[in-house]
Amino acid sequence: MRSFRAFLLKEFYHIFRDRRTAAILFGMPLIQLLLFGFAIRNEIEEVKLGIYDQSHDVVTKEITDKLVSSGYFLVTQALHTQAEIERAFSVGTITEAIVFEPGFAARLQREGKADVQVITDGSNPNVSRIITGYTASVLREYRNDSAKMAAGGVVGVEAVPLMMFNPALKSVYLFVPGLMALILMLVSALMTSISITREKETGTMELLLVSSLRPVQIIVGKVVPYLLLSFVNVVTVVALASLVFGVPCRGSLLLLMLESLLFITTALSLGIFISSITSSQQVAMMISLAGLLLPTILLSGFIFPVASMPLPLRLISNLIPAKWYLIIVRGIMLKGTTFSYIWKESLILLMMTLTLIAASIKKFSVRLQ
Amino acid sequence: MSETVIHTEKLSKRFGDFVAVDALSFSVRGGEIFGFLGANGAGKTTAIRMLTGLLAPTSGSATVAGFDLYTSSEQIKRNIGYMSQRFSLYDDLTVRENIRFFAGIYGLSGKVIKEKTSSLLETLGLVEVADARLASLPLGWKQKLAFSVAILHEPKIVFLDEPTGGVDPVTRRRFWDMIYEASERGLTIFVTTHYMDEAEYCDRLCIMVNGRAAVLDTPEAMKRHYGAESMNEVFLHLARGKQAE
Amino acid sequence: MKEALLAEGVGKRFGAVNALQDITFAVGEGELFGIIGADGAGKTTLFRILTTLLLPDEGSAEVLGLDVERSWREIRRRIGYMPGRFSLYPDLSVEENLRFFATVFGTTVEKNYELIREIYSQLEPFKTRRAGKLSGGMKQKLALSCALVHRPALLFLDEPTTGVDAVSRSEFWQMLRRLKEQGITILVSTPYMDEAGLCDRIAFMQEGGVLAIDSPAGITALFGKQLFAIRHTQTWQLITALRSSPNASSVYAFGSAVHYTDKRSALRADELLADLQAKGFEGAEVRQIEPGIEDTFMALMEKRTEAAHE
Structure with missing residues (x-):
């Protein structure tokens, strides 16, 4: 036990004396949260709108007012010809153009429908899609209002979208769980795998093996410090998310922490497994980055929804621990889910952990290769 | 008396408060085998890095191969060769590829490289491999x-930084045969070593202690001066004496 | 004398490379035993097998009477090992490194301070300094202190003096002699021939095999030829002239002299001198000398190379 304590102490010395790593470990969660929270967002405000109104009637005027008052749009230019639209896009004075056909109000009166053309800049598809969505929802709203008035209370069936749990569609809600997964993966798997392979590289592993420390003590001694560090980071991220961005935790905080601990353990066992099959820091880092970090960002559903991936990637995503953790965290934080709804995901994580640990123990050698 | 190929005048290098090389002055003549000895941390590596243009001196002056250390480090690099025990060649390239690569980085033309490669393979007896x-x-x-x-x-000039560390005694001597031959052809050799018997093969020696040149003379004269049997005794005497101070 | 270490027919391959073949030797209790050989001779592989870090492919070995394959855990508790590279934690201080290794071996620095006092006392003024910032000689002393702190019965030192300057090397060997006096068996490897003479017995290793095992005096007795030391101011000219002679057997530069063996037997120094003077080497000096360890090693190496070519 005394030698195990000495080992732990040494690990903490390593972590705190390597200032760059310590800075990354503790600074990274903060910086990433702020980055994702403030800079990288999906909301778009003040869409620069050009209006080509060939009708100039009451209705087109009303719709334009409605768009402006929604707060998302800013009419920057009134357009007068088709050619002008193209020019305005290429110069960049507008990001969206709306074209009302001639005789708009009259046609609407006569046939019950009229055409509005929404033109966006397709070179940035994400922005395009989002602002088209905004425009459509404003138009739909206008139609509903006017239909109500016209029909004198007879309302047609209309789907009214409501974004549950995140009514304002704030992207930071989406990012916080993903960020937690990412940070835990990075700190736990990457740092453990590097710290074990470093001892192999410098030759100190030889000395540790020759000492009376047992392999279990070496492994646990490497795991415990990073488990603590990761846990500190989880608490930081959850606290910051709630204090700075107002992300709520609707479910049980205790459950969230327990599930996070489970995920940390999964990540740590991944790190140990990586270090048991590599012998240099470089290789360990490459495997961790290419094999863990990128899939965690790209395939877990953090940024791109899993459901919209092609089948092969969807299958692969099942192997990514972060995918399951994301489902769990989103459930607890945003939906207030209880354990009975996420036990399956938790069980998957547990199974992954056990498999990895078993594989590592099989691979960890009490001798050199 | 042949020309002077290296000349330093109070060459110094400081790292913060630490004086790594302290007012080093010496000359090396063309075709000479000049041994540069010293304990670990005596300033050998720093001095070599300055002379090969890798590190700018703090003060003092020096010319290498006729070029000024401060203004012409690029010309110096082109006129010196360098070999160390740690880095020499690429293990994952073939013999021929190694020769071609190093000839290439020194800007030799394709035709010259071809000639040099085949003549080198021939003289070294490496054609088959x-x-x-x-x-x-x-x-x-x-x-x-x-x-x-x-x-x-x-x-x-060629700088050899501990070229024979960890090598068996026969191979070590074969290597020195090459050094002797090159020196006979007029190449100047600047060599560091931990083997004191190799120190005796040098024409002249400079022994560094704590960043300074403690002695600079022929091995014979040094042994006479200290009444020593071998260079090992001279070295221990010098390095120990200074440590005690 | 009881044996502290026994290797019998130990062999190890790495893929197609035969790293060790048929290594057989024994080290007595309290002996200072040297393994002498160049880089790539197989010294480190042999040490790793004896410290139970590698399994031999062939043969068997016993350390302190325990089998290296079966009783590795017990062996590891009782030996001290200093690997070839500097293998301490550069970001921990001198004192932290020592305390760490003491605790990891289940002891304390205080308990065994007497054993390491002489070595460690030289480091104590710098005990708060990070190990990575020490000079080569100091690192080596710290590594030795760490390997000794649990009072091992058998100490394995893999090239402790490589890359270390002559002063630190000679100090290091004085320390080893004193450790031996305290009854610790020491197995040390080195590429430096001049260190071989400081061991009780030595084994020459070359290309994974043992060339000879004996005491330094016994080793030089294997030379079996007349050896002459020849001196002249023009050393290189002397070497080329001697090599071109049909009678020459071996010609090697050796410090300020040239060591020479001849194909003829019962040759006299003055005959050789006359030959040289006839060739224009006025003022040459010829003496018949006793062969040293390095002379013997080279002779054995050449014999092996010749045998391989035949």
Whole structure:
């Protein structure tokens, strides 16, 4: 036990004396949260709108007012010809153009429908899609209002979208769980795998093996410090998310922490497994980055929804621990889910952990290769 | 008396408060085998880095191969060769590829490279293994090749930084045979070593202690001066004496 | 004398490379035993097998009477090992490194301070300094202190003096002699021939095999030829001239002299001198000398190379 304590102490010395790593470990969660929270967002405000109104009637005027008052749009230019639209896009004075056909109000009166053309800049598809969505929802709203008035209370069936749990569609809600997964993966798997392979590289592993420390003590001694560090980071991220961005935790905080601990353990066992099959820091880092970090960002559903991936990637995503953790965290934080709804995901994580640990123990050698 | 190829005048290098090399002054003549000895941390490596243009001196002056250390470090690099025990050649390239690569980085033309490659393979007796990976060759052959490659661009001086560390005694002597031959052809050799018997093979020696040149003379004169049997005794006497101060 | 270490027919391959073949030797209790050989001779592989870090492919070995394959855990508790590279934690201080290794071996620095006092006392003024910032000689002393702190019965030192300057090397060997006096068996490897003479017995290793095992005096007795030391101011000219002679057997530079053996037997120094003077080497000096360890090693190496070529 005394030698195990000495080992732990040494690990903490390593972590705190390597200032760059310590800075990354503790600074990274903060910086990433702020980055994702403030800079990288999906909301778009003040869409620069050009209006080509060939009708100039009451209705087109009303719709334009409605768009402006929604707060998302800013009419920057009134357009007068088709050619002008193209020019305005290429110069960049507008990001969206709306074209009302001639005789708009009259046609609407006569046939019950009229055409509005929404033109966006397709070179940035994400922005395009989002602002088209905004425009459509404003138009739909206008139609509903006017239909109500016209029909004198007879309302047609209309789907009214409501974004549950995140009514304002704030992207930071989406990012916080993903960020937690990412940070835990990075700190736990990457740092453990590097710290074990470093001892192999410098030759100190030889000395540790020759000492009376047992392999279990070496492994646990490497795991415990990073488990603590990761846990500190989880608490930081959850606290910051709630204090700075107002992300709520609707479910049980205790459950969230327990599930996070489970995920940390999964990540740590991944790190140990990586270090048991590599012998240099470089290789360990490459495997961790290419094999863990990128899939965690790209395939877990953090940024791109899993459901919209092609089948092969969807299958692969099942192997990514972060995918399951994301489902769990989103459930607890945003939906207030209880354990009975996420036990399956938790069980998957547990199974992954056990498999990895078993594989590592099989691979960890009490001798050199 | 042949020309002077290295000349330093109170050459110094400081790292913060630490004086790594302290007012080093010496000259090396063309064709000389000049040994540079010293305990670990005596300033050998720093001095070599300055002389090879890798590190700017803090003060003092020096010319190497006739070029000023401060203003012409690029010309110096082109006129010297360098070989160390740690880095010499690429293990995953073949013998021929190694020669071609190093000839290439010194800017030799394609035709010259071809000629040099075949003549070098011939003289070193490596024709049969020209297309074998370097990793598969015995250490002695690698060393010969490393030395030949370091002087492929016909420099005036070659710096050898502990070229024989960890090598068996026979291979070590074969390597010195090459050094002698090159020196006979007029190449100036600047060599560091931990083997004191190798110190005796040098024409003149400079022993560094705590950043300063403690003595600079021929091995014979040093032994006479200290009444010592071997260079090992001289070295221990000097390095110990200074440590006690 | 009881044996502290026994290797019998130990062999190890790495893929196609035969790293060790048929290594057989024994080290007596309290002996200072040297393994002498160049880089790549197989010294480190042999040490790793004896410290139970590698399994031999062939043969068997016993350390302190325990089998290296079966009783590795017990062996590891009782030996001290200093690997070839500097293998301490550069970001921990001198004192932290020592305390760490003491605790990891289940002891304390205080308990065994007497054993390491002489070595460690030289480091104590710098005990708060990070190990990575020490000079080569100091690192080596710290590594030795760490390997000794649990009072091992058998100490394995893999090239402790490589890359270390002559002063630190000679100090290091004085320390080893004193450790031996305290009854610790020491197995040390080195590429430096001049260190071989400081061991009780030595084994020459070359290309994974043992060339000879004996005491330094016994080793030089294997030379079996007349050896001459020849001196002249023009050393290189002397070497080339001697080599071109049909009678020459071996010609090697040796410090300020040239060591020479001849194909003829019962040759006299003055005959040789006359030959040289006839060739224009006025003022040459010829003496018949006793062969040293390095002379013997080279002779054995050449014999092996010749045998391999035949």
